[in-house]
Amino acid sequence: MERFGSGEDFARELDTVDPLAGFRDRFHLPAGKIYMVGNSLGLPAKDSVEAVSRALDEWKDLAIGGWMRGEPPWFSYAERVGAMAAELVGASPEEVVATGTTTLNIHALVSTFYAPEQGRTKILADELTFPSALYALQGQIASKGLDPAEQLVLARSRDGRTLNEEDIVGLMDESVAVALLPSVLYRSAQVLDMEYLSREAHKRGIIIGFDCAHSVGAIEHSLDEWDVDFAVWCSYKHLNAGPGSTAFLYLNRRHFDREPVIRGWFGYDKERQFDLNLDFEHAKCAGGWQVSSPGILGIAACEGALKILAEAGIERVREKSLGLTSYFIYLVDSVLSEAPYSFRVGSPREPERRGGHVAIERDEDAVRIGEALKLRGVIGDFRAPNIIRIAPCALYNTYHEVWRVANHLKDIVDSRSFCELSARRGVVP
Numbered sequence: 001m002e003r004f005g006s007g008e009d010f011a012r013e014l015d016t017v018d019p020l021a022g023f024r025d026r027f028h029l030p031a032g033k034i035y036m037v038g039n040s041l042g043l044p045a046k047d048s049v050e051a052v053s054r055a056l057d058e059w060k061d062l063a064i065g066g067w068m069r070g071e072p073p074w075f076s077y078a079e080r081v082g083a084m085a086a087e088l089v090g091a092s093p094e095e096v097v098a099t100g101t102t103t104l105n106i107h108a109l110v111s112t113f114y115a116p117e118q119g120r121t122k123i124l125a126d127e128l129t130f131p132s133a134l135y136a137l138q139g140q141i142a143s144k145g146l147d148p149a150e151q152l153v154l155a156r157s158r159d160g161r162t163l164n165e166e167d168i169v170g171l172m173d174e175s176v177a178v179a180l181l182p183s184v185l186y187r188s189a190q191v192l193d194m195e196y197l198s199r200e201a202h203k204r205g206i207i208i209g210f211d212c213a214h215s216v217g218a219i220e221h222s223l224d225e226w227d228v229d230f231a232v233w234c235s236y237k238h239l240n241a242g243p244g245s246t247a248f249l250y251l252n253r254r255h256f257d258r259e260p261v262i263r264g265w266f267g268y269d270k271e272r273q274f275d276l277n278l279d280f281e282h283a284k285c286a287g288g289w290q291v292s293s294p295g296i297l298g299i300a301a302c303e304g305a306l307k308i309l310a311e312a313g314i315e316r317v318r319e320k321s322l323g324l325t326s327y328f329i330y331l332v333d334s335v336l337s338e339a340p341y342s343f344r345v346g347s348p349r350e351p352e353r354r355g356g357h358v359a360i361e362r363d364e365d366a367v368r369i370g371e372a373l374k375l376r377g378v379i380g381d382f383r384a385p386n387i388i389r390i391a392p393c394a395l396y397n398t399y400h401e402v403w404r405v406a407n408h409l410k411d412i413v414d415s416r417s418f419c420e421l422s423a424r425r426g427v428v429p
């Protein structure tokens with residue numbers, strides 16, 4: 001028996017029984033658009049806008065007094081919001097802090113663990129990861145006077161879309177010091193088995209970290225239980241905390257005594273930070289890996305976004321997210337797979353191996369079809385050479401919107417309305 005139907009009524013019916021339907025009103029939605037790109041930039045929750053405006057008021061009213069008298073005080077805001085995020089990723093409060101940016105946090109954590117002079121010289125990553133992570137790793141290797149071309153080992157993909165966990169484990173040998181892998185691949189949305197990879201890395205004496213930029217806020221994590229060494233993620237994708245907003249880092253508590261290499265005064269032991277001693281002594285928690293004064297406005301946006309996620313519950317968010325993406329896959333298979341539509345699903349079909357979006361592929365005209373979608377008010381995104389990513393967000397998208405996206409795709413091909421569009425892309429696709 002099919003779980004879904006392809007009629008419009010069926011989509012509306014799914015919305016009437018959606019337990020998270022009420023959360024849509026708690027976001028600012030772009031008028032007249034179907035927004036399907038929350039995996040790149042999530043929409044603002046009204047709670048986030050309120051939290052930012054409260055912080056602005058505190059700045060006006062309390063000025064410098066906000067550091068101690070803000071509610072909550074700005075001085076410990078990064079740790080406090082870190083604790084909210086810890087809850088979301090299965091960590092204890094002191095293991096997570098809101099700080100920096102994803103790529104900078106990769107530098108901050110990898111530099112703590114990567115000590116090639118102690119024998120192991122290599123870093124293991126993969127060829128499908130977000131390139132910024134590779135740039136950071138190349139820089140880390142070069143900073144030790146070594147050649148990134150020799151020391152950075154990349155797990156290869158067999159199909160250009162996904163990674164095979166056994167292939168990654170096959171590269172874990174005694175020459176590898178640190179592994180940094182994505183939790184969810186940014187193109188295909190494949191979820192890697194973080195528990196298995198952590199276990200296998202530790203058997204071989206390798207420190208393992210995950211770049212969770214594409215997973216936090218979309219899927220469940222148990223970072224402590226999986227025994228991950230460290231993780232980083234941004235807040236502007238599935239966390240909905242705004243463009244370039246403050247990122248997060250997780251450090252497993254067994255590493256709190258290690259030394260931060262990228263150091264600054266906000267990583268100082270908090271009780272004595274304002275003694276302004278000349279010798280550095282880091283806080284024995286994730287907060288010790290902070291560098292500079294926290295960006296209060298960004299962290300306020302994170303607080304609002306995390307509050308709404310806690311209310312919805314990540315289990316329910318994940319369940320609806322899988323409902324939305326499974327439904328979209330069903331529509332692609334049943335309505336859009338045959339010629340002349342010729343779309344393919346480029347994401348894993350097994351729900352547990354799929355993150356928060358669906359990649360669809362088309363051999364010809366994918367760029368122009370993406371442009372035609374935009375002209376119809378559907379905001380998805382295009383990734384070269386032939387991928388359109390559709391990311392329905394559980395907190396603010398509906399099943400009916402998913403149905404409409406599929407219907408627009410059908411109509412664009414039927415009418416051949418994409419034919420008059422240019423295949424050139426803007427700088428930000």
Ligand SMILES: *Cc1c(COP(=O)(O)O)cnc(C)c1O
Binds near residue numbers: 129130133
């Ligand atoms: C979006 C993304 C980043 C972004 O890095 P920033 O430093 O926040 O710009 C990093 N890694 C992955 C896997 C991403 O998806």
